[in-house]
Amino acid sequence: MKRSLIQTLVAGGVLVGLVGCGGWDTESKYTQRILTSSTTTGTDGTVKVRLPLPSDFATSKVLFRFTNVEEGQTVFVDSVESDDGTVLRRLFSDVDVNEMPTGAVSAQRDNHFNWPIQDGDADIGSGKLLVTIGAVTATGATLSSGSEIDITALLNNDPDFSSGDLQVYLHWTAGMEEDAALKADVDAAVERMIDIYAAAGITVTVTHRTQADDPLLAEGVWSRPGFGSPEGWLALSESTDDLAIDIVLVDEIAGVDGAVLGAAGSIPGGILPSNRSGVILSTTANSGPDLVFSADEIDLFGTTMAHEVGHMLGLFHPVELDFARWDALSDTVKCQAAPGCQGQLGDNLMYPTALCDSTTCLAQDVLTPGQISVMQRYGGVR
Ligand SMILES: [Zn+2]
Numbered sequence: 340m341k342r343s344l345i346q347t348l349v350a351g352g353v354l355v356g357l358v359g360c361g362g363w364d365t366e367s368k369y370t371q372r373i374l375t376s377s378t379t380t381g382t383d384g385t386v387k388v389r390l391p392l393p394s395d396f397a398t399s400k401v402l403f404r405f406t407n408v409e410e411g412q413t414v415f416v417d418s419v420e421s422d423d424g425t426v427l428r429r430l431f432s433d434v435d436v437n438e439m440p441t442g443a444v445s446a447q448r449d450n451h452f453n454w455p456i457q458d459g460d461a462d463i464g465s466g467k468l469l470v471t472i473g474a475v476t477a478t479g480a481t482l483s484s485g486s487e488i489d490i491t492a493l494l495n496n497d498p499d500f501s502s503g504d505l506q507v508y509l510h511w512t513a514g515m516e517e518d519a520a521l522k523a524d525v526d527a528a529v530e531r532m533i534d535i536y537a538a539a540g541i542t543v544t545v546t547h548r549t550q551a552d553d554p555l556l557a558e559g560v561w562s563r564p565g566f567g568s569p570e571g572w573l574a575l576s577e578s579t580d581d582l583a584i585d586i587v588l589v590d591e592i593a594g595v596d597g598a599v600l601g602a603a604g605s606i607p608g609g610i611l612p613s614n615r616s617g618v619i620l621s622t623t624a625n626s627g628p629d630l631v632f633s634a635d636e637i638d639l640f641g642t643t644m645a646h647e648v649g650h651m652l653g654l655f656h657p658v659e660l661d662f663a664r665w666d667a668l669s670d671t672v673k674c675q676a677a678p679g680c681q682g683q684l685g686d687n688l689m690y691p692t693a694l695c696d697s698t699t700c701l702a703q704d705v706l707t708p709g710q711i712s713v714m715q716r717y718g719g720v721r
Contacts, residue, residue: 363391369582370721372396372494373611377408377487384482385417385473390492391466398463399498402718403443403452403470404611406489411477413446414488419454422466428456431473439655440667442606446475447565449613451605453653457668458500458712491611493582493718500712502540503720506583507648510575511549513559515588521622524632524640525588528625531641532648535688535704539711541720543648546583553578562593564604565615572604576612582719584610584651585617586644592621600624600639600693601647608651610719618647635700639693642703649689652717654710656691657684668709 363376372393380386388405392398407414417431430444439445443452454468455461474486497503509529516522529545536543550556555575564572576585592599601620609616625640626632632640657671658664658680665673671687674680685694686705694701706714714720 365393370496371582371718372398374492374494375490377489380472380474380482380484380486380488382484384475384484384486385471386488387420388470388472388490390468390470390490392463392468393494394465396494397496397498398468398494399500400495400716400718401454401463401468402493402495402607402610403450403454404489404491404493404609404613405450405452405472406491406613407448407450407474408487408489409474409477409483412483412486413448413475413479414450414486415446415473415475416441416443416450416452417471417473420469420471421461421464422469424469425461427454427461435667437664438667439664441653446473446479447605447615449605449609449615451607451609451611451613451616453607453716453718455716456653456713457716458709460716493611495718495721497721500715502542503715504542504544505536505648505652505720506581507543507545508579508581508583508585509545509547510553510556510585510587511547512556512561512587512589514550514557515590515622516547516549521632524626524637525622527637528632528641528644531638532645535642535645535706536648538704539706539714541714548579559589560593561587561589561619563595563602563619564608564617567594570614572617573612573614576609576616580612582610582721584608584648584719586648587617587619589619589621591623592619597621598624600643603647603650606650606655607653607717610651618644618651620644620647635695638702639695639700642688643693645704646688649706649710649714652714652720654689654713656689657687658691660691666710668707668713670707670709 366373405414418429419427474483476483604615655666
């Protein structure tokens with residue numbers, strides 16, 4: 340029987356993912372697939388994204404990047420459903436704002452959302468994964484109909500949630516790498532981070548980059564990801580569009596209190612390019628008033644590095660400093676005040692502050708099984 344042209348194209352794999360009214364483009368990268376499309380919000384300001392799961396690829400986790408391309412507008416994630424319409428999680432409409440499971444419920448121009456989020460979330464089945472998103476107007480006051488949203492989905496077929504690999508780029512700015520003593524101290528801190536992740540079953544590979552690799556790194560003034568000049572972070576993450584976490588090393592973080600050790604772009608963070616995809620770390624804040632790294636400060640810097648990357652992988656602080664907001668995990672205690680929290684959670688990697696006295700800092704490298712379950716599900720861990 341003679342097949343029609345469209346059947347021939349589909350059978351030959353030329354056309355990929357013709358779904359609904361919008362098409363999806365597919366690209367293979369490393370062991371992952373990247374699907375891209377765009378959509379428009381309906382009259383109620385929301386739209387259900389129907390991600391086609393390739394039949395020849397057992398998708399275990401997906402990291403989405405939703406970008407609202409309208410000037411000043413933002414996008415948030417409302418809910419996740421399986422192919423048969425079973426609601427897997429209600430997020431925006433059902434979330435306890437004091438125990439947020441993902442930062443994707445907060446509207447942002449570039450919104451990164453990972454599924455599954457943690458142990459206990461349903462496996463990704465077959466057919467389609469349905470994610471309802473909403474657009475918010477530039478004033479932030481109302482939902483926005485007719486907003487164009489770009490969608491990128493990074494698909495993994497890594498069903499083993501007990502081990503994985505993570506690529507990290509460490510970007511040295513403004514020639515900092517020429518300071519041999521600093522280079523040695525940072526290398527020691529990187530080893531500390533690698534050890535912390537190894538204990539969680541994640542093998543971290545760090546690639547160093549300098550302005551010799553990328554002229555963007557000649558610039559020494561960097562604000563937090565998502566702040567300051569957005570072009571810097573967007574350009575950097577685009578120039579290293581390699582499914583690696585970008586860490587930018589600076590003397591001091593522009594636009595914040597000098598005591599800020601580091602910051603991550605979002606929870607979870609972008610491994611796909613955006614103006615908030617990355618981590619910034621201050622060598623000055625981490626090396627103390629004398630600007631020389633002691634052994635303790637190298638340890639602190641290594642844990643700061645691991646902490647900020649932890650945010651990128653989807654981890655919240657187990658408790659915030661107001662002691663009234665917590666992560667959404669069941670195995671980090673919901674402590675209520677500083678002394679108890681420091682005793683119960685102070686040694687956790689994601690505790691919100693370093694705990695130092697005049698002589699030493701408390702080691703902060705503990706990760707609970709619940710936290711590890713989040714990290715292992717991050718789409719950038721392959
Ligand atoms: Zn933090």
